[in-house]
Amino acid sequence: MTASGANGSRTIGVAVLGMGNVGAEVVRIIGENADDLKSRVGAPVALRGVAVRDLSRPRKVSQDLLTDDPAALVARDDVDIVVELMGGIDPARELIRTALQNGKSVVTANKALLAEYTGELATAAADAKVDLYFEAAVAGAIPVVRPLMQSLAGDTVDRVAGIVNGTTNFILSEMAQTGADYAATLAEAGRLGYAEADPTADVEGYDAAAKAAILASIAFHTRVTAADVYRQGISSVTADDLVAAKKFDCTVKLLSICERVRGADGSERVSARVYPALIPLSHPLAAVNGAFNAVVVEAENAGRLMFYGQGAGGAPTASAVLGDMVMAARNKVHGGRGPLESTYASLPIASIDDVPTRYYISMKVADKAGVLAQVAGEFSKRSVSIAAVRQEGAGEDARLIVVTHRAPDRAQSECVAALEDLESVIKVSSVLRLEGTDD
Amino acid sequence: MTASGANGSRTIGVAVLGMGNVGAEVVRIIGENADDLKSRVGAPVALRGVAVRDLSRPRKVSQDLLTDDPAALVARDDVDIVVELMGGIDPARELIRTALQNGKSVVTANKALLAEYTGELATAAADAKVDLYFEAAVAGAIPVVRPLMQSLAGDTVDRVAGIVNGTTNFILSEMAQTGADYAATLAEAGRLGYAEADPTADVEGYDAAAKAAILASIAFHTRVTAADVYRQGISSVTADDLVAAKKFDCTVKLLSICERVRGADGSERVSARVYPALIPLSHPLAAVNGAFNAVVVEAENAGRLMFYGQGAGGAPTASAVLGDMVMAARNKVHGGRGPLESTYASLPIASIDDVPTRYYISMKVADKAGVLAQVAGEFSKRSVSIAAVRQEGAGEDARLIVVTHRAPDRAQSECVAALEDLESVIKVSSVLRLEGTDD
Structure with a gap:
């Protein structure tokens, strides 16, 4: 032959x-x-x-x-x-x-x-x-694929979190550095060859979601497809978000996260999700800038591993x-062959609703007494506890920023919906999740 | 069976x-x-x-x-x-x-x-x-072994540089942070279980040299043994060195370096070496502290990759x-087998003498005019060019610190020997190499 x-x-x-x-x-x-x-x-x-x-x-x-x-x-x-x-x-x-x-x-x-x-x-x-x-x-x-599949073949992976899309990482890094808004930075990325003529697959997170599906499949010995991945792109991230993130000693990154989580009945499930999130500046992924990629793997025995390098380019x-x-x-x-697909664990996919997340919520509020109490009430009703609050500006520009502790994502998003209905909240201007913290 | x-x-x-x-x-x-x-x-x-x-x-x-x-x-x-x-x-x-x-x-x-x-x-x-x-x-x-052997099997590795000994990295990180001297920090490391009762293999660089031999063998498809590795430990690193390093925006790390170098005749050779070196604080290895390990691989097509995690522990x-x-x-x-040993390149081992390095030299000098000119003369005689000079203290405490540009290590060490013979140099108190810079 x-x-x-x-x-x-x-x-x-x-x-x-x-x-x-x-x-x-x-x-x-x-x-x-x-x-x-x-x-x-x-x-x-x-x-x-x-x-x-x-x-x-x-x-x-x-x-x-x-x-x-x-x-x-x-x-x-x-x-x-x-x-x-x-x-x-x-x-x-x-x-x-x-x-x-x-x-x-x-x-x-x-x-x-x-x-x-x-x-x-x-x-x-x-x-x-x-x-x-x-x-x-x-x-x-x-x-990343080979280490996950082979080097960690004797370990139990708990979490894979990575910056695996160079286009969005370039845009978010630039926005953080220059203070420019999303549209201008996307245009700049296009001029420099970091974004394609149709950037949808990158900026809306489809590329990152496909990679999350691949990583989750390997890490958890479970067949995960792109449709199983909760996905949110970066097109609604604003220059204000990056400024606000900095005030919380954070930056904003588009993360692909694959995580072993527990369902309500205690059974193991796989969560695979892609969204822009605040991460602390002290987190190793915060320093990954421009078109670089990095993947952090957390395994029971190996502990935390990080892989860093160029994620794209010929x-x-x-x-x-x-x-x-x-x-x-x-x-x-x-003779011989590399490892086969391993899907023996066949874990069910967790709905994003059930995954414990933390939220950062920025809203325009009426500049009057009692707003914070009203807002806090909506969180407490849904058993979401608040980690930090920041009140900024006054009059027309009065703004309230809330960062929550970990709670099921459904409860968090229900809080956001409830805030939007509050009379004293003029507009919820930004909602991002917060990742990379221990609490 | x-x-x-x-x-x-x-x-x-x-x-x-x-x-x-x-x-x-x-x-x-x-x-x-x-x-x-x-x-x-x-x-x-x-x-x-x-x-x-x-x-x-x-x-x-x-x-x-x-x-x-x-x-x-x-x-x-x-x-x-x-x-x-x-x-x-x-x-x-x-x-x-x-x-x-x-x-x-x-x-x-x-x-x-x-x-x-x-x-x-x-x-x-x-x-x-x-x-x-x-x-x-x-x-x-x-x-690290599997990525080098398999993932990079289609690339040409130019350099592998790593912090691969947790004991010495713990000691140097502690010295940098506390200002304590080597002996006290080693004792502390022993108390905390980071150093063995006989710490020789770690602090004198034997462990790091063995790992350099293994990495060099794989990276360069050449059989490299511990005896081929130039080795220097950390026992002569002083608290003053770490203070001086900081003034040059550097820190001190024990590095295992495997490098493809050119001999005088232009032919390729393998340099494998272990020594404490100044590296810029902006270098990715500078942030690797405590008992953590990290390895940076530079390959022709992949560019720079970094692998980070726990280098020891059960x-x-x-x-x-x-x-x-x-x-x-x-x-x-x-059926099948993993990759075999690959030694087809069989590159000769480069002597440390021929490897281009940079030096950091700290000396006690006489506090009188003309010292710098004398010192500079010794470097220029041997075609070693000086990148930076710092004069500190006065009288009894007059001190001169010189950082050189890249030149063959033999020329650098001959400069040090010549300085020791100069009347105006009371004592060469510290010599370290400088790594992780582009020039």
């Missing part, structure tokens, strides 16, 4: 699907590092072809390697490993499934696809006894892709 | 050698997490026995599992995996080699042994087609051991 190398040894054939930023870097490195790759794999690695959408665009690869027929490339007998970097659900899903069914190992960075269809694809990989690797799908160059993401490619190729040469 | 489980499926038998802090935690977790381990491995994991030196000491494990004959335990037919946590070279070396030769996979945290004999042991593992895993040998719970180290044990057990059940 596989072509033989010059000296009779096996050659590992690789097909790359997609030649955007990451694909171009993967192709470059396979060429430049051929000798190292050969030594590390134990056999030569040969690029069999690169599938692109537009054949006429000039590319830094020999023209005869290019094809606009990915299905034909994947079907070639001399392809052992398919590297899928085209993104999107279709046709990636079908191409990967076919590749796996035909005994080819697959390396992919496609988080949107994995967040929906890891189950289907992992089953195909297991049936065909081949590898499905996807380190690059979460946090770019940072090894070369960093290609590094993760190629690490997977080398491992898949080694397995082809030496 | 292996006993069958109740329902005919295979059981993976584990022998634990040594029941100190880490061994006791490994035994506890194997018992408590039996169900999870079974699901993750794909077969039950059974503890066959625990080898201890003193059978009479009370232990938290059934007495009939204890033995003082590790060789007999390792030789048992129903042992598939040997977890070696006794430490030291003998008899661990012989026990591990025999285990591997008899087809048992081995998990070890024994850095001193690995820093000398990885070659011999890895060869035995490769010959017998079994696993030799040692994530816990470097930086406790922090996944439960954290046990977490790393058990991750390896699960992977070794999975391979026994499903």
Whole structure:
């Protein structure tokens, strides 16, 4: 099935699907590092072809390697490993499934696809006894998938919390630093190449939610899909929020949180959620700025671990892709396979309503006596205890900021709804959750 | 060769050698997490026995599992995996080699042994087609070995720099915070259980050097042993050094550094070295305090990655051991093996003399005109350029502090020797290197 190398040894054939930023870097490195790759794999690695959408665009690869027929490339007998970097659900899903069914190992960075269809694809990989690797799908160059899946295989993970979207982290870091508002900073991010023409997937948290689904699935040995992830983006975060956060010695970050929580009946559940949250400036994630990513893992025995690095970009993401490619190729040469999907725990998904959270609520209030008592009454009615209150401004600008202690999210959001109905509350101008505190 | 489980499926038998802090935690977790381990491995994991030196000491494990004959335990037919946590070279070396030769996979945290004999042991593992895993040998719970070996398998690592010894990091963090001197802080560390009764291996950098050898071997695909590592401990670091460091916006850390450097002829070499060094307070390693560990990896495509967590302690180290044990057990059940030792690059070791370093030199000088000119002359003679000078005190207490730019370490140390011979230099009181700067 596989072509033989010059000296009779096996050659590992690789097909790359997609030649955007990451694909171009993967192709470059396979060429430049051929000798190292050969030594590390134990056999030569040969690029069999690169599938692109537009054949006429000039590319830094020999023209005869290019094809606009990915299905034909994947079907070639001399392809052992398919590297899928085209993104999107279709046709990636079908191409990967076919590749796996035909005994080819697959390396992919496609988080949107994995967040929906890891189950289907992992089953195909297991049936065909081949590898499905996807380190690059979460946090770019940072090894997170492999440490969670392998290094922590003997531990019990309680929590994974990360900054895994570079676009939103760039925007929030800039807003914190410059005081500019969301719209202006998003436009700036676009000009600098940190935000796409249509930034929805990033700023509305879809990308972070897909990554949360992937991380939660691995950490809790449970199949979690994007639909299971509670999601809120950063488009309603204001310049005022960042100023207010600073007054509480906090900053605002878009977090992907995967947590083992207890249901009302005491049973274990998985909470996976994405939202912008205040975190204390002393928290390790607070110092992660710009396009950098970081993931904090808390496990019963390991304690708190942090992984930090570049979460996006062509070369960093290609590094993760190629690490997977080398491992898949080694397995082809030496036998054996990487870990399979592990879903034995099959924990139920917790509703955000039941997850204990803390809230930061900023509201415009009437400048008169008794407002605080009224507001506090709404919290106490719902057994939500208040951790801190700040009254600011006067007259037209009178503002009240409340930070609560931990309570079920439903109770917190019911407090917010009740505040909106209070006569003395003119407007609830901002609601954010608070994370990264012990109490 | 292996006993069958109740329902005919295979059981993976584990022998634990040594029941100190880490061994006791490994035994506890194997018992408590039996169900999870079974699901993750794909077969039950059974503890066959625990080898201890003193059978009479009370232990938290059934007495009939204890033995003082590790060789007999390792030789048992129903042992598939040997977890070696006794430490030291003998008899661990012989026990591990025999285990591997008899087809048992081995998990070890024994850095001193690995820093000398990885070659011999890895060869035995490769010959017998079994696993030799040692994530816990470097930086406790922090996944570093596996990310370097696997996640970065497609990248070119340029540098690994870490704080990998908790004892010395606790001492240096305390000295920085309290202003106390080395001897008093070491005594305090002993009282708090952060330093052993004989602290030599930690404070003189032997432990950090063993870990540097292990990291360098993996990062550069070259066999590096402890003898190849330039080593200097922290026992001569003074309270004054930490005060002076702060004035340069730096702190002092014991670093294990593995670096790809160029020889005089332009060829690549590996530098592995351990010494206390000034690093800028803005460097990510500067914030790693107390008994925590962190490792920064710089690779051509991935860029800078950082791994942070607990570098020692029973439960954290046990977490790393058990991750390896699960992977070794999975391979026994499903077939396949983890990566082999990779030494194809076989780069020569660079002498510290040829490695470009920066120096911080503090000296007592005569309080008279012309001293700085004399001192500067010695540097310029050897083509070492000065980055900063600070003159402090007067009369008896006149002191000169010089920080140099990068130059071969030999030239730097020759400058120090020349300064000691200068009439106007009363005493060179402190010499430390400076790391973590770009220039």
